[in-house]
Amino acid sequence: MELWRIAVRAVVAYFYLFAVTRASGKSTISQATPFDFIVSLIIGDVIDDALWAEVSIAKFGAAAGSIVLCDLAVKMAVFRSRTLFRLVNGDPRVVLRDGAEDRDALRSEQLNEDDLEHLLREKGIDRRRWKDIHRALMELDHELSVIPIPAAEPATKAMKEQLP
């Protein structure tokens, strides 16, 4: 297969994907939830066969287009309905409450005790400091958000001014 054909197909595929993702609005390119990441993976895979002409450009267009359309339809439906949002994306979940871990919550988030320690260490919090945590939540994108107790919140310069 001549190289220039592969190059032209790559350009055509690129512009097509660019057009459909721009047309569908920015929300489709985000990676906020696990599912967005998988959709990006799928679209990337679908290009593969088009480059080597295992499928025609039209077929590739149908494949990539249908994925983007579905994603778009789901995003639009989820945008309108809070219930659908929670159904599709899940909820953030409290895993640590006032320094004590919530075993049931951990299990439903597929975390063991080591995992929680790792995630907190990545935030610079070791076990001695757990008592300073008011709440720790597992967010939708598997990031751990930590809310400290008021006394342990960062001090600001404004507060220093207020000292007697």
Place this chain on the structure above:
Amino acid sequence: MKPLLGVLLAFALLLACSAVAVNLFADRALFVSPPDAVAEGFIREVMTKRWDRAREYLANPDSMTRAQLEELQSRLGEGENADAHTISRDAARAVVEVTVGTQTLRVALIWAEGWRVTESGMARQSI
């Protein structure tokens, strides 16, 4: 609603480009699968003994009997890679050489809304 229409419009545009290329400019190798890719696909399906899928590559699905396909498969074996190379191509006909290990086959194809394998290619074989 606008985004949905936007995506559909992009798709329609792509189809239009494809249709123009194939019907107006006689594109046979860019927007569509070129003859070597089709021939390679056909040989690969035969080698992996997927007879029904191999038949889908034929211009006339009944042009090769099960026995003929099996005979071809036994000649080729299943371990090697198939490498295809276009010998000649015009708007309606193409000839492709497919190398499987030490064997070389000639496959003839015709254009019918996509390249399709005609039977006459199978008989000739050169080592």
Place this chain on the structure above:
Amino acid sequence: MDWQELGLTAARGLLVYVVMLVVIRVLGKRTIGNFSAFDLLVALMLGEVVDEIIYGDVSIAQGLVAIFVVAGAKYATAWITCVSPAASRVLEGKPRELVRHGELLPKALRAELMNELEVMASLRLQGISDVREVKSACMEVDGVVSVIREEWAEPLQKRDLGKSD
């Protein structure tokens, strides 16, 4: 233009999207973000199988079986690592301490195939320019370097200014 083929491709795209939506929801949030090398591998595997289904290179039944087997195996390993921290250490690895009380640990660095420059870069990304501020820095299983600062290097908190609310 083979409309039937295009239509079938689009229909398979729809099917695959719905299936993946359900699978990802069931597998949970672990599928992305802060994942281990294995989690990424599973995501890639699922993506590859999906590709074949959309283009009709495999039958829908075969494709769905492949997806469910991979997803099922992932679910099983997630469950095992959740229930048994020992299994988790075997399957996913252990964090390894790289810096203790301001000192780099050469044996640990060698084991993680990191040189001093890389470690310092990771520390800088956390806003640390002086390695003496580090009480303990670990290479975690997902490739991130976690840093616990020495007491005296911690950012000021409200309580340090005598405030408690």
